[in-house]
Amino acid sequence: MAQHNELGKKGEQLAVDFLLKKGYDIVERNYRFDKAEVDIMALKHDTLAIIEVKTRSTSAFGNPQDFVKPKQIERLVKAVDAYINTNELDVEVRFDIIAIVKENNQFKMEHIKNAFFHF
Numbered sequence: 001m002a003q004h005n006e007l008g009k010k011g012e013q014l015a016v017d018f019l020l021k022k023g024y025d026i027v028e029r030n031y032r033f034d035k036a037e038v039d040i041m042a043l044k045h046d047t048l049a050i051i052e053v054k055t056r057s058t059s060a061f062g063n064p065q066d067f068v069k070p071k072q073i074e075r076l077v078k079a080v081d082a083y084i085n086t087n088e089l090d091v092e093v094r095f096d097i098i099a100i101v102k103e104n105n106q107f108k109m110e111h112i113k114n115a116f117f118h119f
Helices: 003-021 070-086
Strands: 025-033 036-044 047-056 092-103 106-112
Touching: 003 025, 003 036, 003 047, 003 092, 003 106, 025 070, 036 070, 047 070, 070 092
Parallel strands: 047 092
Antiparallel strands: 025 036, 036 047, 092 106
């Protein structure tokens, strides 16, 4: 497996562990719909948090969250809409980013809630 794929998997697992510690229930991981993949869907109270995980080995080329592009957001919204309708869910939905940067042998993590409104 390519090194960047391994880093991505590590980042997603760190994000899941972080969310669990914060009291979220993980509903789905790597949910696919059409051309979209939702990294994590996590429920806390009556809010379904849609989590896009961006992991980078350096921030030299920009912050991880800067790599979520409008087309990806559009695909995620369609995928989540389909998921909610198929499962007949009645929840609030929030789109978050967990940005992770590896610094030396440690990972720096930032949870950005309602991230798509910050662009």
